[in-house]
Amino acid sequence: MKYKAWKKERLKKSIMLLLAFLMPYASVYYSDFIDLLHNKPNTAGIKVFASTLGSRPQGNYGSDVLAINNEFSKERNNTANKFKILMNYKLKTMKIIINNKDAAVLYNKEEADRLINNFKAYYLEKAKVDRESIARLELKGNIEFKEYYCYEWELDTMEGALNKLLAASKNDNLNLEIDTLEKYTEEISPKVTIKSSNELNVGESKTQQGENGSKEIEKKTLYINDKKVKEIIIKETITKQPKETIILQGSRLTEEKLSAVLAKPSRGSVTSFYGMRWGKMHKGTDFAGKIGDPITAALDGRVKEARFEPTYGNMVILSHGNGIETLYGHCSSLKVKEGQRVNKGDIIAEVGNTGRSTGPHLHFEVRINGIAKDSLKYIK
Numbered sequence: 001m002k003y004k005a006w007k008k009e010r011l012k013k014s015i016m017l018l019l020a021f022l023m024p025y026a027s028v029y030y031s032d033f034i035d036l037l038h039n040k041p042n043t044a045g046i047k048v049f050a051s052t053l054g055s056r057p058q059g060n061y062g063s064d065v066l067a068i069n070n071e072f073s074k075e076r077n078n079t080a081n082k083f084k085i086l087m088n089y090k091l092k093t094m095k096i097i098i099n100n101k102d103a104a105v106l107y108n109k110e111e112a113d114r115l116i117n118n119f120k121a122y123y124l125e126k127a128k129v130d131r132e133s134i135a136r137l138e139l140k141g142n143i144e145f146k147e148y149y150c151y152e153w154e155l156d157t158m159e160g161a162l163n164k165l166l167a168a169s170k171n172d173n174l175n176l177e178i179d180t181l182e183k184y185t186e187e188i189s190p191k192v193t194i195k196s197s198n199e200l201n202v203g204e205s206k207t208q209q210g211e212n213g214s215k216e217i218e219k220k221t222l223y224i225n226d227k228k229v230k231e232i233i234i235k236e237t238i239t240k241q242p243k244e245t246i247i248l249q250g251s252r253l254t255e256e257k258l259s260a261v262l263a264k265p266s267r268g269s270v271t272s273f274y275g276m277r278w279g280k281m282h283k284g285t286d287f288a289g290k291i292g293d294p295i296t297a298a299l300d301g302r303v304k305e306a307r308f309e310p311t312y313g314n315m316v317i318l319s320h321g322n323g324i325e326t327l328y329g330h331c332s333s334l335k336v337k338e339g340q341r342v343n344k345g346d347i348i349a350e351v352g353n354t355g356r357s358t359g360p361h362l363h364f365e366v367r368i369n370g371i372a373k374d375s376l377k378y379i380k
């Protein structure tokens with residue numbers, strides 16, 4: 001129906017109704033009636049009319065219709081409204097359009113704004129964002145609000161409209177971007193440094209306990225809807241420097257302490273002991289072995305000598321400090337260089353038959369302040 005024809009029809013109906021029901025009061029309600037004729041259609045349907053007469057609205061209309069209901073309740077004695085309702089005119093409503101697609105229809109702009117707030121609240125809740133930390137909250141997507149005339153029954157409920165918006169966000173047409181900015185303090189654990197100390201015996205240690213430091217961290221977190229997308233540390237300020245923990249390990253070696261730390265330098269069994277042999281002093285301990293068997297450092301130390309010597313053949317002398325040295329002789333090859341630091345158990349040479357030797361074996365000596373001692377006294 002063309003608008004003009006429809007308007008004419010409306011006028012006709014109005015006059016007939018007026019005559020039928022309200023003639024006796026025509027003079028009283030005259031001004032309301034004139035008002036109706038000059039206004040754009042802005043009325044609720046019969047269903048709403050029923051609710052205005054006192055009963056609560058039924059069905060899915062909920063708070064939307066309650067709002068309408070209240071409005072009508074206030075004015076239900078307004079003749080013009082009675083006419084509007086009876087005529088079943090269309091309501092002036094608010095349509096929400098997202099990226100050029102109709103998304104939902106609500107009663108008015110306030111309802112539409114409430115919908116947007118509900119949408120934001122839904123994702124804020126789901127993302128478990130601390131509201132106080134929010135630095136930016138932005139809806140991404142083209143949202144338009146448009147006046148729209150429709151019957152009351154065409155309106156979305158708030159819940160229905162929210163579901164439509166959530167569906168749009170699943171299709172990436174509407175997204176809520178959340179930035180949070182948090183400031184918090186984090187502890188800094190102290191660095192641990194191990195130092196050797198000549199004031200403590202080998203095997204002893206002492207810890208100088210450090211202290212935790214602290215730093216203040218400013219972190220920005222980006223969410224899209226309920227998903228955490230990015231975390232950026234913006235600023236880190238050390239508010240208290242940590243104090244390092246120092247572990248002092250004893251390096252002072254005494255003859256008495258040596259047995260606690262000296263390791264066997266070869267896997268072989270002892271074939272010749274320290275002491276007088278064939279009328280001559282044998283200053284070391286001989287260990288059986290095949291050419292190429294590994295020889296390992298008996299203790300941490302520094303390579304004092306690694307060279308050929310006519311009697312000992314290829315030999316290594318390790319210095320362990322405090323006048324203690326170990327010697328490894330008759331080697332087939334040397335694996336370390338003078339000046340190098342070695343740890344207990346490191347391979348430093350291989351068993352051989354060089355120098356004054358009658359077969360492959362390791363000649364091992366322990367020297368304390370230059371004097372060869374019985375190494376088996378110290379090896380357990």
Ligand SMILES: [Zn+2]
Nearest residue numbers: 284285286363
């Ligand atoms: Zn020997």
